[in-house]
Amino acid sequence: MHNARGPVLTTRKENFVQTSEDLGKLLLRIALGVLILFHGVSKLLHGLDAVSGAVAAAGLPALVAYGVYLGEVVAPILLLLGLWTRLAAVVVAINMLGAFALVHYTQIATLGVGGGWALELQGIYLLTALAIALLGAGRFSVGGTRGRWN
Numbered sequence: 001m002h003n004a005r006g007p008v009l010t011t012r013k014e015n016f017v018q019t020s021e022d023l024g025k026l027l028l029r030i031a032l033g034v035l036i037l038f039h040g041v042s043k044l045l046h047g048l049d050a051v052s053g054a055v056a057a058a059g060l061p062a063l064v065a066y067g068v069y070l071g072e073v074v075a076p077i078l079l080l081l082g083l084w085t086r087l088a089a090v091v092v093a094i095n096m097l098g099a100f101a102l103v104h105y106t107q108i109a110t111l112g113v114g115g116g117w118a119l120e121l122q123g124i125y126l127l128t129a130l131a132i133a134l135l136g137a138g139r140f141s142v143g144g145t146r147g148r149w150n
Contacts, residue, residue, distance in 0.1 A: 018139070025138030026082075032128045033079035036092055040072030054102040071095025079132065082141020084149040089132035096126040 043051070052065040071091050078088035099122060100108065107118040117123060136150055137143050143150035 022138035022140050025132070025135055026140045028128055028132055028135070029079045029082060029085065029137065029141070032089075032092065032125065032132065033076040036072055036095075036125060037076035037080070040069065040076060043068060043072060050103075058102055067098070068095065071098070081143075082137040082150065083143045085137035085141060085143060086133050087149045089129045093126055093129040093133065096122055096129060100126075 048065045048068060051068050052062060055062065055065045072095060075088040075091040075095070078084050079092070100119070104119050104122060110118040112118040112120070136145065139145055141150060
């Protein structure tokens with residue numbers, strides 16, 4: 001790497017910190033991408049009946065149900081690849097907000113059987129997506145660290 005004064009030397013500690021940050025970003029992307037993709041594959045195999053019912057009950061157009069494929073199939077694949085990562089994470093976050101609003105709204109202020117928040121899994125998905133949207137893809141990605149959406 002160079003700057004106006006010549007080559008920029010980095011220390012082993014700086015390299016270690018950067019590598020560990022990039023590995024952390026990769027781990028977040030893999031965890032969220034794989035786990036959300038399972039939901040999407042299930043919907044590809046079994047259809048959108050439950051989602052369509054929730055969308056219809058909310059008075060929204062039926063086409064809105066197909067947005068689940070963006071949030072649970074396309075976006076997780078992009079997260080796994082590290083391509084348009086920030087945008088993909090925002091799509092997952094929007095998808096989770098939709099799930100809260102359309103499916104889980106009665107559970108928002110309830111505790112689960114084990115004593116934790118009834119929606120802790122959905123909450124973790126939402127917050128992880130927001131973290132990825134803020135952090136970006138990292139070095140270990142198809143998109144690399146360049147570009148507005150990585």
